[in-house]
Amino acid sequence: MNAPDTTTSPDQTTASEQPTLSAQLSKFAHRLTYDSIPADVRERAKYLILDAVGVALASTTYDFTHRVLDGIQGMAEDGGCYVIGMPDKLPLRDAVLMNGVLIHGLDYDDSHLRAVLHPTVTAFITSLGIAEKLNLSGRDLLTAYVLGVETVTRIGMAAKGGFHHFGFHPTGLVGHFSCALTAGKLYGLTEQQLTMAQGLAGSTAAATQEFLEEGAWNKRLHPGWASVAGITAANLARGGAIGPTKPYEGRLGLFNTHLKDLAKAVDYAAITRELGATWEVMNVAVKPFPVCHFIHACGDAALILRDKHAIQPDQIEKITALIAEETLHIVAEPAALKKKPANDYDAKFSVHYFVAACLVRGKFGLAELEADVRSDAAILALAQKVEAVADPDSLYPGILSGGVIIKMKDGKAYRHHERINRGAGDRALTGAEIEAKYFDNARLALPEKRAREIRDAVLNLDQASARELAITLAK
Secondary structure, three states, X not given: OOOOOOOOOOOOOOOOOOOOHHHHHHHHHHHOOOOOOOHHHHHHHHHHHHHHHHHHHHHOOOHHHHHHHHHHHOOOOOOOEEOOOOOOEEOHHHXXXXXXXXXXXOOOOOEEOOOOEOHHXXXXXXXXXXXXXXXXXXXXXXXXXXXXXXXXXXXXXXXXXXXXXXXXXXHHHHHHHHHHHHHHHHHOOOHXXXXXXXXXXXXXXOOEOHHHHOOOOHHHHHHHHHHHHHHHHHHXXXXXXXXXXXXXXXXXXXHHHHHHHHHHHOOHHHHOOOEOOEOHHHHEEOOOOOOOHHHHHHHHHHHHHHHHHOOOHHHEEEEEEEEOHHHHHHHOOOHHHHHOOOOHHHHHOOHHHHHHHHHHHOOOOHHHHOHHHHOOHHHHXXXXXXXXXXXXXXXXXXXXXXXXXXXXXXXXXXXXXXXXXXXXXXHOOOHHHHHHHHHHHHOOOOOHHXXXXXXXXXXXXXXXXXXXXXXXXXX
């Protein structure tokens, strides 16, 4: 049952002004139902969740997962929520933190390009954790998931890619607000309480990108921290705590505090534009490579040229990688570090290493991030020949265009440019392609039979309870 709405906050509107943005999002969240979501949107949502689950299962085979779990278990009491791909049960907030690490830890989870963030991870871990704990239906879970994606992407789009300029990771930053709405939806909060939850979440919203300097693990934790904060804010609002009503457009709100001079360019209307009519779930891009989405087009371009011209890496004199100018500081600087990544996380954010490995190996998957490949002398030598420059034809942030120019020692030069990166827009991965990626990842941790059982449970999640799904994912 809902707690009584006893808040005494100021009115959200006056006769002369429009409802605040948080009030408009609250209204949408409160009224959203499973049946009001188009069938094709629900179907795509299930495939996006399947992709996330596959990545989580693959993550269970990596050392970072078990180190983080050890840390969480060191402070957690006995819990009742399952963890994907593991036998452990944790308290709700610890479980969502751990599931966030599993889905996001390999940087192989989906992206929304205009929002420049990863939407499924925060939306799914929050909806799965709470729906399981409250023993809600799979339909409730799916509805809350869609709500999370629709809100996190729109808030992200309003910034026009600006958060990265000031060292913030939008997935962890914006996720605080969308997780508050997702959690509040499942808890049955009133519109007023949902507004309070968003306001309260604004005080915890922070996710810096200092991890890039050393290949540290902070980014892996950002989605889970956003979910923990959102769940906390929703519960505080349910209890009657009062938050500000303008966490987005306020003088000291999200955009003015995090974007400085770029706050003038914020598209506030994007947060509610066509909300409930145009579904951003359909614009989520599934990753074909386990690296930063900013450099995918360069990798595809390199592979295309390698195959088309039978390029031998030892005959290459120079490679020019064309990427969006706004992303150079993330995936191309400092060049010395990018050309010789110290660890797998450095490699994921290095256009130099990525392009070189594609040309030497003829592919790029999780294996290309292992230590033996990262130390391959041929790849490292070729990475030294890569120069990253601003792409004059970039469509960033809506589309992550990119390409390469390869100059050979014999004087020949080859160029290929990907206007739309594979996995996005009209090049979106199909359901069958997402299933293939899921099985590639799931088989790293599970036998075929179990992988198929989980696939079937996810794609039919709206026919079962959330708890049944959680149990299946965790066996």
